[in-house]
Amino acid sequence: MAPLALELPEVLRHVRWFLSRQDALACSLVCRQWHAVFQPLLWEHFETANAISPENMEKNALYIRTLSLAALAGLETPLSRCTRLNSLVLWPDAFEDEYDDDEDEDDEDEDEKVEDADGKGSDRGDSILARIHDLDTNSNLEKSHNGNHVGHAPSAGIYHDPRPSSLQARATSVLGSNTNSVPDTYPSLTPAKHQCNHRCLECGFRHPFPPADSYENYSLLSANTNEQPSRELTRLLLRNQNLSRIEVYIEQKSPSGAFWQSLACSEVCPRLSSFQSLLNLQVHRHIRTFWRMCTRLTSLDLERCSLSQLDQHEYEQLSFPRMHEVRLGRIRFMSLGAQLQVIKQCPELRTLEWRVPRLGLPLEAFCRALSTKWSKLSTLILPESRLSDTEFTQILAAAAPLSALSIRRSEFGKRAYESLKRHFQTLKSLDLCQCLGLTSTMTQEILSSCKSLENFDGYRLLVQDMISGSAWQCLEMKHLDLHIVVGAECWLHSSPSSTNALQRIAYRQLAQLENLVHLSVGCKGSRPLTSRTMPSMQANPTVLATPILEALAFVMSPTGSLQEGCARRGSGSSTHSSDSNGSNDSSGSSGSRSNSVDMASSLPNVSTGCGHCDSLPLSCQGLELTLKSGLDELKTLKRLRMVRFTGTEQLFSRDDIEWMVEHWRELRVLQGRLHSNAEEEAELEQLLGQHKIAAWTLYNEERSPYQSYKTSQATQA
């Protein structure tokens, strides 16, 4: 006897979450009861690009919730059964061509208001819908073979009454006879019955009747339908009342006026809330209707689109009362000012992602909007923005306390940091990836001030700062991505054992983050200086500052260079750490080291001022994730799934890996070179593989200069 648990649909549905499509397929063949549960789930997400026969699609069309529509041809019948879509993804061939009559609808000289609160007041909207409705009834009439022009005659006198109740009455009176309920061919479809409540195609649709002048068109429509561009897409929209999300991928073609006008009408897809197009959407002729559609949305996501620009006063008349999320990428033809104008009309805005190129941002207006228009804004993302430190200062000062901020690769710096402090208490997510102006001290301060921080992507953090700074408060941290380095000053002047001691103390800070899921301590490879570039001075002169040149010259001086180097450091000019390991040269004779050429090549990165000269990029030694460096302090990170250390040079031993396997039970991926020796690395990879942990070793930086130094140390010892 089958177990009772597996007879409960909710349990089976829960199991389905963990099954692949293949397995769900097998499950739907097990028995009728399982079929009833799994079949709908199998068909939930469907793409017409699958070579499927229309009959099969038709039978299961009611289960489809997300439809990716590649083309309309040949799919009229199954699409007529798709009435329960939540989400529609449209590809180029799914779009209808324009009718000639669409041109009348979108006359650029239209005086009509762009805003349309209830979608009923506009003549345009009504007449296009009437036209669509016409098509429906036309097809119905054809189907029912009664050539029933009479069906329309009574309506001729009833022109355009906007009151819904009267419309409804008329709808049933004329078209009621055409009602045919969808046959219930799915006995197992228990919870979701097809809702035939005068909304589906067969029953007719609640809409204003065609105005008198549509008779001209009616004669067109009643002609041979083979000559007409299909209105399939529009019909599909009409019959899916639950549709809330539309994604459009279209190139070299614009959606027809009928498409936009259907979507702009609030009676069509009343739940419509989300529109996205990430590729080459062009809206010119129908731009007003497009914005009318947008006034219904809660989420708008446009990337690489072309939108005709309207006059400012037209934008000011728009209102987007439900808009919570706006994402605008590259928008052609629409100026930043115009875009801002639109965004300003969204009082309920929670999330703004706005690609703002270097020039053209009306900063004052933007800041004013931040402080007055968007009281609920909590997420601000400015990708690829080249705004200056001062500009960010103003923006961050104007915005309400944010919970998520992303301004990667920007010129965020000292002043903006001061403004950022206002957001410390509320920040959950902070992305300052590769912001060179984010100093190690700032990073340490962020970690010890932001209690709610869960995601942090920063730049560099020096171990010295970790140790000398206050305890980290961000105990909710889940994703941490920082290039943690032991500054050159540390490792050049200390013995390996004291470096290890330093790292151990640093690990103790890290160990507090017990919720950590993803830890990245590697660098992202933006402009590290390597030993190869430095001696030959091939490094970009704008990057290398004078201190480096001076220090190098110093080191290279033929006189007792080591002493001078140390003395200079001792004199307190902290930006010139022209250091060498001369002071504890237990290995190698200082004699050979005083040769300036050797010095230069064996002392990489001599002068970049490690932690003190924050504006210069470093390639100092990253953290060593080994037991002898204090790795076992991190046994508290029980939730760790991924650790990245690309750009660092690790020399893991078996013990280290085994420790990781033992203590980080959730670990799935290690990213970075495990060992400089390829053979040893292969062994370690194998060991990891046995424990089902993937090692992504291929992505890596050039060998860091520290490594060359270290191996040269080892050989001299």
Next chain:
Amino acid sequence: MTITLTSLDNLEFKVDKDVAERSVLIKNMIEDVGESDSPIPLPNVTSAVLKKVIEYCEHHRHDPVPVQDESDDPRKRSNDIEEWDMKFMQVDQEMLFEIILAANYLDIKPLLDVGCKTVANIIKGKTPEEIRKVFNIVNDFTPEEEAQIRKENEWAEDR
């Protein structure tokens, strides 16, 4: 504070409040009833199963409470089961399903997840016939119906 739970077969189990509250059902009951020493009856759960459920809750007592608003995005779900949980679930099929039913009834989502993942792992890679064998399910399809379903769902194969 300890809570007393009574199983179907009238055995009493004393558990700490935070352990008992891993079950949302029990948590709500406690909130409704208030501070009280009277035992909470669980007539749907036998003592053997309740013992296992309590064992699970005790081991996971310090886990963060699953947040309700986490999106049910299938891509975010992992099919991995912790080692302890895997050992915990090495029980006979009958007990496995009893645990699932109990987790469902008591509303202990993590335990329900683990149970369903275990079932999913059993189902993985099997043909319908094999699934039927494993769970002792009778095939009530006619051969024609089966063929029809296979044809309809052809597109889902190899994905």
